[in-house]
Amino acid sequence: MRFGHFFYPMIFDDSNDAAAIDECMFEAELVEELGFDAIWFAEHHFTGEVVYGDPLMLASAMAVRTKRVLLGFGIVEMALHHPVRLAIQTAVLDNLSHGRLIVGTGRGATYNTFEYVGFGTTPAQGVEQLREAEDLLITAWTKDEVHYNGKYWQVSFPSVRPRPYQKPHPPLPRACIDDNIIMEMARAGRPLLYRGRANSGLARVFNLYADTASEAGFSDQEVENLLDQCWVWREAHLAESDDQALDEFIPAFVGATEHLINIQERWNPKDIAMPTQTVPLDRDGYGVEPDPESPQQLVGSPRRVAEQIAALREAGVRNLMLTHRSLMPREKMVASLRMLSEQVAPKFR
Numbered sequence: 001m002r003f004g005h006f007f008y009p010m011i012f013d014d015s016n017d018a019a020a021i022d023e024c025m026f027e028a029e030l031v032e033e034l035g036f037d038a039i040w041f042a043e044h045h046f047t048g049e050v051v052y053g054d055p056l057m058l059a060s061a062m063a064v065r066t067k068r069v070l071l072g073f074g075i076v077e078m079a080l081h082h083p084v085r086l087a088i089q090t091a092v093l094d095n096l097s098h099g100r101l102i103v104g105t106g107r108g109a110t111y112n113t114f115e116y117v118g119f120g121t122t123p124a125q126g127v128e129q130l131r132e133a134e135d136l137l138i139t140a141w142t143k144d145e146v147h148y149n150g151k152y153w154q155v156s157f158p159s160v161r162p163r164p165y166q167k168p169h170p171p172l173p174r175a176c177i178d179d180n181i182i183m184e185m186a187r188a189g190r191p192l193l194y195r196g197r198a199n200s201g202l203a204r205v206f207n208l209y210a211d212t213a214s215e216a217g218f219s220d221q222e223v224e225n226l227l228d229q230c231w232v233w234r235e236a237h238l239a240e241s242d243d244q245a246l247d248e249f250i251p252a253f254v255g256a257t258e259h260l261i262n263i264q265e266r267w268n269p270k271d272i273a274m275p276t277q278t279v280p281l282d283r284d285g286y287g288v289e290p291d292p293e294s295p296q297q298l299v300g301s302p303r304r305v306a307e308q309i310a311a312l313r314e315a316g317v318r319n320l321m322l323t324h325r326s327l328m329p330r331e332k333m334v335a336s337l338r339m340l341s342e343q344v345a346p347k348f349r
Contacts, residue, residue, distance in 0.1 A: 001309070001348035002319040003340070004038035004231065005031040006074060007058070009326035010256045011051040020051045020326065021058075027324070028062045030334065031069065034341035038070035038102070040231075040321045043077045045115050047263050051326075056089050063097040072102035074193055074233065074321055075175045078133045079108040079126030080119045084155055087140035091164045099165040104193045105134060106175035111260075111277040114267035123274060128152075134172065141169040171229060179208060186212035189222070191229035199292040199315040202232065206316035228318055235280075235297035236322035238339040239332070242288075242300040249299050250283045252327035298322065302343040309348060 007027065011020040028039055039062060041055035052058045059071050071093070076086065094101040107126035109115045116122050132150045139146055144159045164170055173191035176182045185192055186209045194205060206227065213223045235253065239245035261277050268274060281295060290296055290304055292311040298320075299305070309320070322340070324333060 001313060001317075001345075002037035003345050004040050004070070004072065004319065004321045005036045005337070006040040006042070006233065006321045006323040007050075007052070008042050008323045009051045010049055011326060012048045012256075012259060014048065017048075017051060023326065023330065024052060024058060025061065025065060026330075027333070027337075028065055028069075031337060031341075032066045034337055035345070036069060036337075036341065037319075038072050038231075038321075039066070040072045040074040040104075042074055043080075044109060044112065045080075046118055047112075047260070049112075049260055056093065059101075060093055060096060063093060063100070066097075068100075070100050070102055071097050072231070072321075073104045074231070075104040075106040077108035077115070077126075078105050078130055079116060079121050079123075081133075083133045083136040083153065084140050084157070084160070087137050087160050090170060091141065091160055091162050094165040094170050095162050097165070099170075101166070101170045102173065103137075103170045104173050104175060105130075105137075106193075110275060111264055111268075113269055113272050113274045114264075117269060117272075122272060124272075134174075138169060138172070173229065173231070182209050183212040185209070186226075187216040189213070189216075189218060189226060191226055191231075193231050193233065193321070195233040196295075198294065199311050202312070202317060203315040206230070227316070231319040231321050232312065232317045233321040233323065234312075235299065235325070236305070236320075236336070236340065237297075237299045237328075238302055238305055238336040238344070240301065242286075242304050245300045245304075245336075246283055246286050248328055248332060249297075250281070250286065253297075253325065254280055254282050256325065256327060302339050305340070306344045306347055309344065313348060 007024055009020050041059050042050045043055045044050040045053050055073050063071060090103050107130045129152050132152050136148055136153055139148055140160045141164050147156045173193045174185055175193045176185060210223050213226055237245050237249035239248060257279055286296055290308045298308050
């Protein structure tokens with residue numbers, strides 16, 4: 001099992017932006033020192049939900065500050081990027097990192113319609129363009145003398161330079177929640193980035209993915225290799241006791257989510273349908289023992305979190321993207337990461 005540190009700093013006070021970016025750089029060096037396997041970056045705009053905004057810029061800085069960890073996007077919001085420009089930027093980053101890049105894709109924000117509007121597009125257009133955007137991205141990475149005549153992009157150019165470091169191109173997982181998309185990725189031989197569902201639901205997702213890949217003609221070993229590249233996203237915070245961890249993280253996380261819901265209610269256009277974000281479980285939603293069939297996060301003592309991760313592994317999860325939201329002081333964040341890396345992760349290596 002591999003463990004990734006997911007940078008998701010929720011900084012709503014814009015007077016602290018510079019300090020928040022510095023904190024991300026500190027964390028990058030810390031998690032590599034602690035033996036984490038990957039650093040993941042999100043993309044959100046305009047609110048401080050992800051304070052650095054542009055994952056490509058931050059990942060480029062971290063590519064030269066780290067030596068070993070994978071650098072993954074979870075996700076690049078494809079609705080907000082021109083695929084050829086993205087191909088060039090990610091090729092540079094793949095070379096800067098000497099092949100440590102994972103380009104996770106998706107149409108864009110699930111709840112923040114205003115992000116699409118702010119870039120002059122819509123969620124519906126993001127869905128319609130996604131497959132063509134990914135196809136043009138792969139074409140730009142891999143082909144010479146490109147003449148692309150799609151519905152949304154018509155381009156001609158000699159080649160993208162530099163070429164990606166990884167051949168033929170970096171891994172290209174997609175964020176998936178729908179069974180049809182899960183099966184589409186399996187047939188294409190592309191990994192999943194996945195969030196949500198109780199453990200029984202996760203087991204069904206990975207069984208569906210593996211069965212579909214096998215039916216598409218992939219060998220047993222190829223299916224195993226694909227499953228080894230799939231990642232599941234969870235919140236995580238550890239402390240010496242369950243009560244301490246839950247009391248530190250859950251109220252702060254619930255409050256930050258409620259703040260985002262208020263922004264969505266104010267800024268999301270009323271004439272564009274989007275899913276409504278739900279408030280996560282509050283402190284009362286966590287019992288003495290973890291419930292693998294509820295949407296509980298990986299919050300608690302090392303013992304409790306190890307039990308939760310063991311249940312996730314039993315459900316078929318092989319890699320975890322564990323979010324840090326910058327909702328607590330540095331010393332508590334560092335203590336949490338050290339407990340995870342020293343007391344929990346070794347049980348699953």
